[in-house]
Amino acid sequence: MALVLHVTGARPNFPKAAPVLEGLTAYDVEQLLVHTGQHYDDKMSDIFFRQLGIPKPDVNLGVGSGAHGAQTAKVMEALEQLFTDRRPDLVVVYGDVNSTVAAALVASKMGITFAHVEAGLRSFDMTMPEEINRLVTDRLSDLLLTTSVDAIAHLGNEGTDPDKIHFVGNPMIDTLLKNKDRFDSAAAREEVGLEGDYIVATLHRPGNVDDPDDVAELVAAMHAVADQAQVVIPLHPRGRARLEEAGFLDHPKMRVIDPLGYLEFMGLVRGASAVVTDSGGVQEETTILGVPCLTLRPNTERPVTITHGTNQLVTRESLPERVREVLATGPLTEWDTPPLWDGHAGERIARILARSVGVARRGEG
Template identity: 45%
Template sequence: MKITIIAGARPNFMKIAPIIEAIQKEAKKGSDINYRLVHTGQHYDKKMSHDFFEQLGIPEPDANLGAGGGTQAEQTANIMVGFEKELIKNPADLVLVVGDVTSTMACSIVAKKLNTKVAHVEAGIRSGDLSMPEEINRMVTDAITDYFFTTSEIANTNLRKNGVDEGSIFYVGNTMIDTLLKQMPNFKKPPVWDQADLKDKEYLVITLHRPANVDQEQDLKTLIDEIVALSRELPIIFPVHPRTAQMLSNIGIEAPNLHMIEPLSYLEFNYLVKYAKAVITDSGGITEETTVMGVPCMTLRNNTERPETITTGTNELLGTDPKALKPYMEILFNGEWKKGAIPKFWDGKTAAKIVEHLVYLFIKDAKIIS
C-alpha cells in the first residue's frame, strides 16, 4: 500500500508526525505499507516549517512543491499544479491529508481527479462560518473524501448529516494530541522565561492571527489594551504571528508587562502554554492543547470548529468584542475556572488506529478487486 502524505502548514506537522511513526512501526511488522511525504511549501517560514520537522522527528520530505505565498487562489492553483505533477510521477494507492489548510483541499481535488482515493484526518469538523477559508477547505475536502478519520462524535454527526456512509467514518481521536503527549517530556524553556522572570502560573500567553482580530489597527490596539488592563500586571507573552507583526509595527503598542516575541518552536511554545495561568487565543489547535494540559483558555472568536474543547475541556468562546474578556478574567483570577476533562480517544493512540484501519481497508479492497 503506497500512501502519499500531505503537509503544508504548521498545524499539519503535529498531525502527520505520529502517522509516519505508526506507518514505520506497521511496516516493521511485515505489513505491505509505505509512504511518500510531500511538503507543499504552503508555510515557508523556518519557525513554522523546518523547526517542526526537526523537533518532531519527521523525516525530510520526499518532495517540496514550494507553493508558498500569493493570494488564496494563487496558492491553491500553485499547489494543485505542483501536486498533479508529483502524483503522476509517483502514483499512490491513497493520498492522506490532515486538517483544513489550503494544501488539504488542493491536494484532495488533485488526487480525486487522478482517480486516487483520499483519507482525511480530522474530518467532519465545522465552524459554520463560511467567511473562514478553513471552513471552505473542510467542506470541499469532505465532499470528495473516501475515508473519514474523526476527532469527536460531533464531527461524526456533521458527516452523517452530509450523507456520508457510516462505514466510511472512523472515530479514532486526535493525532495532534498523540504528538503533544509524546513530546511533553521534551518541552524546552524558551529564552523569554528568564528574560521576563516568568513563574509557574503567574503569566498569560496570547496568540492572535485571524482577520477579525488583527486586520484593523484600532481594533487590534483596543483588544491588546484591554488584555493589558485586565492582566493585573502579570507578564503577558505574545509570540507574534507573521500576519500580525506588520500591523503591530504600525500601532506602536507598549506596556511594561507586555512581551512581544518572535514565533516559537513547537517545544518552546508548548512549554509556555503548559505553565501559563491562562491562554488567550484565536487559534483552534491551541484550544485542543490547553484542554489536554488543563490550562484555562479564552477563544476570541464568534464560533469554533472544536466545540468539545468547550463542552468537555478548559476552553471558553468569548467572541471578538474585547469587553467580553472582563467577566472571564475575573473568573480566572478568582480561581473559579472550570476544571475540564479530556475528550474521548484523545489518548495518544490515534495514529496507530488510523494505520490499522488503512491496512485493513487496503486488504479488503484488494480482495474485492481480485
Template identity: 45%
Template sequence: MLKVTIVAGARPNLMKIAPIVHSIQKARSDNIKIDFRLVHTGQHYDQNMSGSFFEQLEIPKPHVNLECKGGSQAEQTAKIMIQFEKELISNPADLVLVVGDVTSTMACALVAQKLFTKVAHVEGGIRSNDWTMPEEINRLVTDSITNYFFTTSETANTNLKKSGVDGSQIFFVGNTMIDTLMKQRPNFKKPQIWKDLQLSNGNYIVMTLHRPNNVDEQCQLRDMINEIIANTRDLHLVFPVHPRTQKILKRLNIDHPRLHAIEPLSYLEFNYLVERAKAVITDSGGVTEEASVLRVPCLTLRNNTERPETITLGTNELIGTDPKRLKSYLKILFNGNWKKGHDIPLWDGHAADRIVECIKNI
C-alpha cells in the same frame, strides 16, 4: 506494497502527520507492507514556523517540497494543484492522506480524485458553520470528495452523517495532534524568554492572535490588546507574534512593560510556556485543543469554534471578538473559578495507531 502519500502544507499539519509517519514506520518494522511519501506543499514555510518542527517532532524531511508559497488564495490553490498533479503522476499512490483544513488540504484532495486516487481526510467532519473562514470552505470541499474520514469527535461524526456520508466511511480515531502533544510533553523546552523575564508557573499569560477578524483591522487589534493589558493585573503577557499579525502590530506602536511581543517559538518551546501559564488567550483552534489537554484555562477570541469538545469537556471558553467581553471572563479566572476540564474521548495518544490500522484494513 500499499503506498500512501501524506500531504502537509502548514505548521499545524506537521503536528498532525508526525504520529502517522511514526505509526507507519512502526508497521513497516513489523513487516507490514505499507510505505509513505511525505509531500510538503510549501504553503507556509519558515524556519521557526515550520523548519524546526521536522527535527523536534522526529519527522523525516519531506521527499519533496512543492514550494507553493505566496499569492492570493486562488493563486496558491492553483499553484498547489499544478505542482501536486505532477508529483502524483510521477509518484502514484494507493491513498492520498490530507490533514486539517488549509488550502493544501483541499487542493491536493481535488487533484487526487481527478487522478482516480482515493482520499482520506484526517480531522474530517469538523465545522464552524462560518463561511467567512477560508478554512471552513476548505473543510466542506475536502469532505465532499473524501473517501475515508478519520474523525476527532462524535460531533464530527454527526456532521458527516447529516451531510450524507455513509457510516462505513467514518472512523472515529481521536486526535493525532494530541498524540504529538503527549509524546513530546517530556521534551518541552524552556525558551529564552523564560529566563529573560524570570517567569515562573502561573505568573504570565500566553497570547496568540492571527485570525483576520482580530488582526486585519488596526483598531480591533489595538482595542483587544489594550483590553487584555487592562484586565490581567500584574502578569507578564508573552505574545509570540504570527507573521500575519506582525505587520499590523508594528504600525500600532503599542508599548507596555508587561507586553512582550516575541518571534514565533518552536513547538517544544511554545508548549513549555502553555503548560505553565496562568491562562492562554488565543484565536487558534489547535491551541485550544492543546490547552484543554494540558488543563490550562483558555480564552478563545472567536465567535464560533469547530472544536466544541474543548468547551463542553475541556478548559476552553468562547469569548467572541468583542474586546469588552474579556473583562468578565478574566475576572472568573483571577477569582479561581475557572472550570477544570475533563478527559476528551480517544484523545489518548493513540489516534495515529488507529488510523494506520484502518488504512491496512481498507
C-alpha cells in the same frame, strides 16, 4: 508495495501527521512525505520535523505564501505533476489549510483514493477560509477520520456515507502526550524573561486583526489583560505591523516574541496561567494540559474543548473579566478530556489506512 502519500503544508499539520507516519511503519507500505512549503521558514515548519522526529520530507514543493487562490492553485499544479509521476495508492491530507483542500481536489479529479485526518469539524462560519476548506475536503473524501463525536454528527447531517466515517481520536494529542515530559516551562520562562503569572496569546484570525476597528478593540482588550498579568505573544515579523501601528506594544507588560519551535511553545503554554487565542489547535492542546483557554472568536469548530476541556468562547468586551476570573481561580486540578484523546489515534488511523490499501502488518504475510 502500496504507496501512501502524505500531504503537509503548514505548522498545524506536522504534529497531526507524525503519529500517522509512525503508525504506518508497522505495515507493508511505502510512504512518501510531501511538504508543500505553504509555511516555509524554520520556526514554522523545519524545526517541527527535527523536534518531532518526523523524517525529512521526501518532496518539498516550495510554493511559499500568497493570496488564498494563488497559493491553492500553485499547490494543485505541483501536486498534479507529482501524483502523475508517482501515482500513489492513497493520499492522506491533514487539517484545514490551503494545502489540504488543494490535495483533495487534485486526488479527487485524478481518481486517487484519499483520506482526511481531522474530518467533520465545523464552525458554521463561512467567512473563515478554513471552513470552506473543511467542507470541500470532506465532501470529496473517501475516508473521513474524525477526532470527536460532534464531527461524526456533522458529517451525518451532511449526508455522508457512514461507511466512510471512522472515529479515531486526535493524532495531535498523540504528539503532545509523547512529548509532554519535554515541555520545560521553567526554561521557556527564563528564555522569554518572565516572572510571576503570565498569559500566552496567539492571535491571527482576520476577524481580529484585519479591520482597523477590530484591531483597535483588540488592542484595548489585550491592554486590559496586560494590566492583570504579563502577556507574551509569539508573532511573525510580517504580522506585527498592523498591531504595532495600533499601539499593541504600548504597554509595559506586553511582550512580542518571534515564533517558537513546538517544544518551546508548548513549554510556554504549559506554564501559563491562561491562553488567549483564536487558533484551533491551541484549544485542543490546552484542553489536555489543563490550561484555561479563552478563545477570542464567536464560534469554534472544536466544541468538544468546551464540553470536555478547559476552553471557553469570549468576546473582546468580556475578555478582561474572564481573565480576572481565571487568575482568581488559580491552576486547575481536575478537568474533563475528550473520548479517545489517549495517545493512540495514530495507531488507529494507520490500521484503517492499511486496510484501505489491502496490506498487512509487517511480518504477517
